Amino acid sequence: MEDLHIPASNETPEVRFEFSRHRLSMHGESYPENAMSFYGPIRSSLQNYLEKLPADGKVEVDIGLRYFNSSSTKLIRALIAMLDQTAEGGPSISVDWLHDADDDMMLEFGSDLKDEHRSLKFNTVVAEPA
Amino acid sequence: MPVLSVAAATAVTAPGQQKSLAISLVIPLPAVSPSQTNDEVFALFDAAPGLSALPVAEDDRPIGLINRNIFMDSFARPFHREVYGRKSCIAFMDKQPLIVDGGMSVQDLSFRVVDAGGKTLNDGFVITANDRYLGMGTGQDLVRAIAGMQAEKNRIVMESIDYASVIQRSFLRPSREALRSLLPDHLLLWEPRDLVGGDYFYCRRFDDGFFLTLFDCTGHGVPGAFMTLIMASFIDSALREENRQDPAAVMTEVNRRVKSALGQIDHRHKGAASNDESEHRSDDGMDAAFCWVAPAERQLTYAGAHSPLILLRPGQEIELFEGDRAGVGYASTPMDQTWRNHSFPLPPGTAVFLATDGLIDQPGGPRRIAFGKKRLCALLAEHRQAATLAPLRGVILQALEDYQGKDVRRDDVGLIGFRL
Numbered sequence: 001m002e003d004l005h006i007p008a009s010n011e012t013p014e015v016r017f018e019f020s021r022h023r024l025s026m027h028g029e030s031y032p033e034n035a036m037s038f039y040g041p042i043r044s045s046l047q048n049y050l051e052k053l054p055a056d057g058k059v060e061v062d063i064g065l066r067y068f069n070s071s072s073t074k075l076i077r078a079l080i081a082m083l084d085q086t087a088e089g090g091p092s093i094s095v096d097w098l099h100d101a102d103d104d105m106m107l108e109f110g111s112d113l114k115d116e117h118r119s120l121k122f123n124t125v126v127a128e129p130a
Numbered sequence: 131m132p133v134l135s136v137a138a139a140t141a142v143t144a145p146g147q148q149k150s151l152a153i154s155l156v157i158p159l160p161a162v163s164p165s166q167t168n169d170e171v172f173a174l175f176d177a178a179p180g181l182s183a184l185p186v187a188e189d190d191r192p193i194g195l196i197n198r199n200i201f202m203d204s205f206a207r208p209f210h211r212e213v214y215g216r217k218s219c220i221a222f223m224d225k226q227p228l229i230v231d232g233g234m235s236v237q238d239l240s241f242r243v244v245d246a247g248g249k250t251l252n253d254g255f256v257i258t259a260n261d262r263y264l265g266m267g268t269g270q271d272l273v274r275a276i277a278g279m280q281a282e283k284n285r286i287v288m289e290s291i292d293y294a295s296v297i298q299r300s301f302l303r304p305s306r307e308a309l310r311s312l313l314p315d316h317l318l319l320w321e322p323r324d325l326v327g328g329d330y331f332y333c334r335r336f337d338d339g340f341f342l343t344l345f346d347c348t349g350h351g352v353p354g355a356f357m358t359l360i361m362a363s364f365i366d367s368a369l370r371e372e373n374r375q376d377p378a379a380v381m382t383e384v385n386r387r388v389k390s391a392l393g394q395i396d397h398r399h400k401g402a403a404s405n406d407e408s409e410h411r412s413d414d415g416m417d418a419a420f421c422w423v424a425p426a427e428r429q430l431t432y433a434g435a436h437s438p439l440i441l442l443r444p445g446q447e448i449e450l451f452e453g454d455r456a457g458v459g460y461a462s463t464p465m466d467q468t469w470r471n472h473s474f475p476l477p478p479g480t481a482v483f484l485a486t487d488g489l490i491d492q493p494g495g496p497r498r499i500a501f502g503k504k505r506l507c508a509l510l511a512e513h514r515q516a517a518t519l520a521p522l523r524g525v526i527l528q529a530l531e532d533y534q535g536k537d538v539r540r541d542d543v544g545l546i547g548f549r550l
Contacts, residue, residue, distance in 0.1 A: 029493075031540055031541075033349075033351070033353075036413070066493055066498060066499060066500075067491065067493045067500065067540055069350075069540065069541060070346065070348055070417065070487070071348045071349065071413070074413060074460065074461075074462065077462075078462075100497050100499045102497060102499055103497075103499035103500055103502070104502055104503070104504060105490065105491065105499075105500040105502050105503070106499070106500065112455075
């Protein structure tokens, strides 16, 4: 299936889902006015990909967000939940949650996600300052 | 002598004529006919230095446009004048200028002009009525008209938001007055990012105390403001004598009402809803702190939905309580979700703060990361000795602005503080 690449804008992150290489990444900020219209297509292409993933598949995900608004929060959580659900069925999915060393808010959010999604190999990772 | 000018363009716009149509840009410049010579065209250009192009029409139908620079350059070449001077002016004419009907909208026209390339912006375009030559329009007038329309639209939107702001503020008035009369020492920071917003507060007085909430609805701007009015009315009707001392129960009831009213179902039980379906379904809700305060007993009961309570009790470190994680409303919060009450004694001198995430999550600073809870708590603790809380408002806003620096404000900002 085709890779998905959405360049970053002021209000939306760069999304690079390289399905062919099983590497998915999302970087930047997320505060679009209508988060559903941004995340809807991302969610469906991820869904398509995950449905076809074999039980011995291996996926690497990294997410580095500096800011997201409350409506984006829900949708980012939903993406992580989709990954977690898939990982329950066998595939090995690792998620690196990147955050600034001083950004305790982003670390806290990552730690919550880690607690909530036990099937993922979820790591909170200190990102190098850009 | 015809001269392309703004004055001419304005003069011919008949009263009541649609400003948004191409005809509003028409300059009734007399066209030359193919029977006229290049010598005559030269004379026309020579006499009108402002004239950048001359339309050519045959039996009232436009057939081309003579560009001043191209014409003058060609005519200046050796012997051209002698060879072409007495010949028809169509020799140097552009046979494919942009020709539009006067009834075309200015917006469509602007796309046509852009498609036609740079020459049209410079030469102008021909405007017709029933295929008959009416006059010329200039690129400059077109840009001016587009800019004017843009400004007008902007003005209308801003006026509408200004008025929305009046409505949102007037709904806040009873709560504002309740705060003022109940709490001589309080601090209120309500700063919507876009005049109106999704942060809101609500306060109602009872005989033995008061119910105070600060909440943050999904979205900001106008959609956020819609949500605040919906939420405030649900809180207002869910809050009664019987449950006033039980903020968690009020929250549970508000959650049920919101979910029913917005037709929210639980995505988890629904499986993978199609995008089309979920796109039109509301996933709106709020983060909220609900408090019951009984001044006589110096007691506060707090229920939090992803919204913290901060306490500064005398002789103690500043404390931040997170509340429960579930938001109120939202597709992912079950209909039967409950929240927990937490009770705190408020010894004299205790300062209580509620804050939405707008302040805490604002990125800024040298590393462009969130303001953070630690920074907020440190700031509040630093001013714990202040005689009254009100001046802290300015201090917090200043700290936020300093931290934010050149970064843009991301969200509405709301904070309430009080000492009994």
